[in-house]
Each structure stands twice: as C-alpha cells, then as structure tokens.
Amino acid sequence: MTLIDLANPTRFLALTARVLPWLAAATVILLTVGLYQSAYAPDDYQQGATVKIMFIHVPNAWLSMFVWGVMSIASLGTLVWRHPLADVAAKAAAPIGAAFTFLALLTGSLWGRPMWGTYWEWDARLTSVLILFLMYLGLMALWRAVDDPSRAARAAAVLTLVGAINLPIIKFSVDWWNTLHQPASVMRMGGSTLDKSFLIPLLVMAVAFTLLFVTLHLAAMRNEILRRRVRSLQMMQASRVAFSSDVGGGSNASKEVGAA
Amino acid sequence: MTMSLGPYASFIVMSYAAAAIVVAILIGWIVLDYRNQTRRLRDLERSGITRRSGRSAMDTPRTIT
Numbered sequence: 478m479t480l481i482d483l484a485n486p487t488r489f490l491a492l493t494a495r496v497l498p499w500l501a502a503a504t505v506i507l508l509t510v511g512l513y514q515s516a517y518a519p520d521d522y523q524q525g526a527t528v529k530i531m532f533i534h535v536p537n538a539w540l541s542m543f544v545w546g547v548m549s550i551a552s553l554g555t556l557v558w559r560h561p562l563a564d565v566a567a568k569a570a571a572p573i574g575a576a577f578t579f580l581a582l583l584t585g586s587l588w589g590r591p592m593w594g595t596y597w598e599w600d601a602r603l604t605s606v607l608i609l610f611l612m613y614l615g616l617m618a619l620w621r622a623v624d625d626p627s628r629a630a631r632a633a634a635v636l637t638l639v640g641a642i643n644l645p646i647i648k649f650s651v652d653w654w655n656t657l658h659q660p661a662s663v664m665r666m667g668g669s670t671l672d673k674s675f676l677i678p679l680l681v682m683a684v685a686f687t688l689l690f691v692t693l694h695l696a697a698m699r700n701e702i703l704r705r706r707v708r709s710l711q712m713m714q715a716s717r718v719a720f721s722s723d724v725g726g727g728s729n730a731s732k733e734v735g736a737a
Numbered sequence: 738m739t740m741s742l743g744p745y746a747s748f749i750v751m752s753y754a755a756a757a758i759v760v761a762i763l764i765g766w767i768v769l770d771y772r773n774q775t776r777r778l779r780d781l782e783r784s785g786i787t788r789r790s791g792r793s794a795m796d797t798p799r800t801i802t
Binding site: 520525526527529530533534537572573576579580583584587588590591689693696697699700703704706707709710711713714717 | 741742743744745746748749751752753755756759760762763764766767770771774775777778781782784786787788
C-alpha cells in the first residue's frame with residue numbers, strides 16, 4: 478500500500494479499523510512498562526525523587542515539537558501534493574499537540590518549583606515552548622473560524638509552516654542563549670549523558686507517548702473524515718429542502734398568475 | 738523494593754495526575770466525538786440522505802489493496 482492508496486478516505490477508514498486496536502494495546506503495554514520502570518528508577522544525586530517528573534516531562538516536550546513537525550509535513554501535503562487526507566491529518570493533530578505541550582509546560586513548572594525555586598522563568602526555552610502552545614491554540618481557532626474545511630486548510634497550512642520556524646528555536650534555545658533550562662542531555666553530539674537507570678525508562682516512556690500520539694491521531698483523523706461526511710450529507714439535505722421549497726413556491730406563483 | 742518520593746512527593750504526584758487527567762480527557766473527547774459523528778451519520782441515512790456513490794457513509798471496504 479502506498480501513500481496514494483490512502484488518499485481514498487474509505488480505504489483509510491478500513492486501515493484505521495484494523496490498526497487501532499493493535500496500536501492501543503501496544504500503547505497500554507508500553508505505558509505500563511514505562512510507568513513501572515519510572516516508579517522504581519533510583520533517585521538522582523542532585524534532584525532526588527523529582528527526577529521521576531522527567532519521565533513524563535521529557536516525552537511530552539519531545540512530542541510538543543514532533544506533533545508540530547507532523548503537522549508541517551501534512552501542510553506540505555496540502556499545499557504541494559494536494560493529498561486529500563493531509564489537511565485532515567493536520568487538523569486532527571492540533572488539539573493532541575496542544576495537550577502534550579500543555580503537559581510539558583505544566584510538568585516542567587512542577588519540576589521547576591522544587592529544583593529552581595520558581596514555577597516559571599521567562600527564559601528562551603520556556604518562552605519559546607509557551608509560544609508553541611499559543612500557536613497550537615491559534616491554529617485550532619483558525620480551523621473553527623472557517624466553515625469550509627478546504628478553505629481553512631490552506632490558511633492553516635501556511636500558518637503551520639511559518640510556525641515551524643519556532644522548532645529549531647526551541648531546540649537550540651539552550652545553546653544560543655544563557656538560560657535556566659539545562660542543555661540537551663539525550664539527543665546530543667557525543668551521545669547521552671544520562672545513566673542507563675534513567676535513560677531506559679525515559680526512552681520507554683518516550684516511545685509509549687509517541688505510540689499514544691499515533692493512536693489518538695489516527696482515531697481523531699477517522700472522526701474528522703466522518704465529520705466531513707456528515708457535513709456533506711447535511712448540505713445535500715439542505716439543497717433538497719431548498720429545491721423542494723423552490724418547486725413548491727413556483728407552483729404557488731403560477732397559480733397566482735393563473736388566478737390573475 | 739519500595740518507592741519513596743521524598744519531600745517533594747506532592748509535585749511528583751501532581752505531575753503524574755495531571756498527565757493522567759489530560760490523556761483521559763483526550764481519549765474521552767475522541768471516543769465521544771466518534772460516537773457523535775456515527776450517530777449523526779445514521780440519523781441522516783435514516784432520513785433518506787445518502788452519498789452519491791449510494792454507499793453507507795460508514796462503509797469500509799473489506800480488503801485493502
């Protein structure tokens with residue numbers, strides 16, 4: 478099966494019906510393993526037990542950027558390749574990405590209070606992630622503001638691609654500016670600086686949350702396809718009502734002309 | 738092996754609880770939205786509105802080729 482085959486929404490619905498139960502099961506299993514490993518990971522010599530917050534903060538922070546990346550590729554699909562499901566993918570991903578970004582900000586804040594002594598600091602990393610969260614909300618508002626999904630898709634795609642400029646800013650903000658946020662410790666030149674006892678639960682949780690995103694995204698895309706079918710059937714219903722009232726109105730008019 | 742969360746237990750518990758609540762809301766929203774859309778499609782088809790292809794809006798092909 479190619480990407481072109483999936484351009485048919487009916488085929489896509491068939492695929493999601495097959496794949497979703499397996500994805501959901503894999504997500505539950507991996508999340509269970511990840512949570513167990515996180516719970517029994519040793520305390521960090523500096524952070525103590527608060528290092529456990531990292532096992533949910535870091536996957537959510539990764540996903541906040543990953544989801545925008547997925548939306549950017551989908552936006553290219555809308556503008557360049559005109560793939561029929563590209564804007565469905567972009568629209569369905571936005572609320573999920575917003576939720577992950579919100580969790581990244583919230584859990585980071587809850588980690589910051591005991592470790593930094595403050596819930597919030599206007600440094601480059603935190604501020605750029607907050608901007609990402611606001612962009613997710615703006616994009617969701619744009620989709621809701623325009624009734625016709627195909628018209629909204631182009632504007633949303635342009636906005637998404639412009640917003641993608643923020644991704645390298647978030648990633649390299651800790652290198653470019655002097656920030657309170659620590660520099661990269663997993664994805665960095667020279668390998669991870671984390672001990673295996675922290676790295677393994679972190680990676681398991683990251684894969685589990687990524688699977689959670691894929692599962693939720695496919696389900697949300699299925700909902701969006703159904704929503705568009707509802708919309709087109711409602712438009713057909715409305716046009717039938719308008720047509721029948723026109724015919725009815727026309728016959729009344731002819732009667733009136735005849736009477737005159 | 739027992740789990741000790743130390744003096745900042747409330748921050749750790751709040752983080753995990755917030756993640757659980759947000760993920761539960763996401764799952765709940767998607768499940769309810771699916772039920773809502775399928776119900777609306779069924780209602781429309783029951784009132785005689787069908788797709789131009791004549792197929793049910795909830796139809797999926799049996800094989801993917």
